[in-house]
Every structure is written in C-alpha cells, then in structure tokens.
Amino acid sequence: MRTYSLFTIVVCMMLLLAGKSVNLDYGLGDTVSDFKLKNFDGKMVSLSDYKDSKGVILIFDCNTCPYSRGYNDRIISLHKNYAPKGFPVITINSNDGEQSPGDSFEEMVSKAKKKKYDFPYLLDETQRVGRAFGATNTPHVFVLRREGSAFVVAYIGAIDNNPRTDEGADKKYVEDAVNSLLTGKPVPIQKTKAVGCGIKWKDV
C-alpha cells in the first residue's frame, strides 16, 4: 500500500513537471535561449549575433495576416528609428506554410524584397522558437534587453493600441518600452494584449 501511494505521488509529480515543461513560455524577466533560423536572404541568423546591440525588438509576424499587413510600415519604422539607437528589429514567421501557403519561405522572400527589409525575416520552420516564446498572434512583440551575453524579456505584446492607423494610436507600447530601456527607466507597460491572427500551428 505504501509503495503504491509513493508511486502515485511520484507519478503525479512527474506529470506536474511534464505539464510545466510544455508550458514554459517566456515571461517578463526571463532569459531567452539562443536560436538560429534561416533568413529570407538564405543566411542563418542567431540571437547571439546581436551581442553588440543594447537589445532587440523581436516580432512574430507573417505575410498574410491583415494585422501584420496593417502594421508592416510601423515595423519598418521601428527598425529605422531604433536600430541606430541599439534596438534593431528581428521578425520571425512561425506560421505553418502548408496551412497558410501565403506564408511559405518563397512568399517571405518576395515580401521582404518588395518592402526592402534591411532587418531579418526569419523562417521558424519547426515552430520551436514561436512555441518557446509563447507567441500567439501576429504581430506579437517581445522587446529583449541585453545583459552581458543574455537577452532578457522586457516587454510582451502589441506594437500600439490602434491596428487601424498609426495616427490613431495614443499608446505606443513598444516605443515607450524601448525609450525607457534606453534611458534606464522602468518599462511603463510591460504586457499588453491585442486582437490578431492566431499563429497557424502544425497539428501535433
């Protein structure tokens, strides 16, 4: 009887731990693991390549989502404004290209070329990076600040509070977060939610 209950407890604990390991999305203050993904220009890009920047504006994005299309110019401006200050943009497409053919690698290449991307647009083919970050919808932003060789999550959420127009937004979450990090102040709003296209996960 004793062994039996001990066994039950052990199994329960294992299940609990297993459940946790599945759900290990990065939260605020977490150090993120390095990743290496293929860029639209065919080269591989790692987070560790950014060891000289102050941080990174990491955005889960795609071609097909109307929210992504609506925010595209705002994403390009973020890179233009903040890359010189030490916070370049990296975009990652985690959508399953089979479910969403418009988000295939070929389509990514043509979009990035058409919009003259001077920042990475990476393919997360295994969807491991998207899963690790707990990205849910596009565009989904993670502002990371660099501490030594580590990248730490400082903001999670939307770019701003108006998907229709840039001018209509009166809360610019990402700009506020990065500006605060640049001046050594605490990030005023660290987590936000926005309506968006759910990432197309492969069936598991």
Add this chain to the structure above:
Amino acid sequence: MGLGGRKISSSFRSPDRGDIYTKDRLDMRKIIFSGLLFCSTLCFGQRAAIIKLADLQRLLGEKSDKIHIVNFWATWCAPCVQELPLFEKINSEGRPDVKVTLVSLDLDLDPDPEKVYRFISRKNLQSEVVLLDEPDPDSWIDKIEKRWSGELPATIFINQKTGKRIFVGKALQPGELEEHLEIIKSPK
C-alpha cells in the same frame, strides 16, 4: 438586451409637408414597404447588432440552463471561416441545451460593418451574430477571458449553472466541439 439591430423603418417616416394621404398613396406605401422588408430579409437574413463591451459581458453572463458557445471570429480570418460550419451545424440542430453566439471582431480593423453584413447574407448564417465595437483591445480582452491573448479564432464554452468555462484559442477540429460540450456539461 436590445440586440434587435438596425432600424429599417426610419426612411418611411411621413414627410413633414402636411400631405393628405390618399388611399392610393397609402397602398403604394404599403407595397413599397413590404417589398423592401422582403428584400431586406432576403438580402440580410439577419441584421447583426453592433455591441459594446458591457453588452458582450452581459451576454456572456446571462443566466441560462444552456451551454453557451461563444466564438470570436472575423471575415478576414481563414481558419475562422473554415470552422463556422461547425457552429452553424450545432445551431441548426435546435438543441435545447446549446446556444451559439458568433462575435465578429471585424470592426477592430475596419469600422465599416457592411462587409460583415454581406458575409452573413452570402453564407446565410443562422446563428446569432454580433459585432463588437471596442477600441483599445488591451483594455478589454482580459475582461472577456484571461486565458485569451486576442488570437483568432477563439471559442469559449460557458456553463452558467456550474460556472465552468472552457477556453480554446484555436480553430476547433470536427468532433472537438462535441468533446468540449460533454466535458462542460458534466457536473464535476
């Protein structure tokens, strides 16, 4: 609740010119009115109401013996459009234990509801459709469902009697809807 939708009668108010309405003119008016009414039913099927957060919260909290299936979708969202027939099917079965509400979030991107109205009539949607008109998503998503990050599609199953809620942040596969219904109906 006031979910009746837009009034179509406003354009039929008598003009303020003090006209004397003869019988012929009244008949004419009747014919035109019923014609338009017929057309509007034919063209629109249903007039989905535009609602605010408070209306939606009320709708989600309504006392009922039924399981309330609330689906968040948009016309531009391909996986949402693909899964709509699942909700339409269960709604059409007229089950006494199920109520379906389809909450369109189209207005978040495009303030013009016409696209949604056209979609409803083209697909001849029979389930209740409402259009949520709320700016600033971060201010209201948590008030609807904490587990929801705002991704579409998303569905909530609500059992008011037990207070149990199931949240699904992706498109349902055939069969999953019934599975969730079974789970949420169980008293435990």
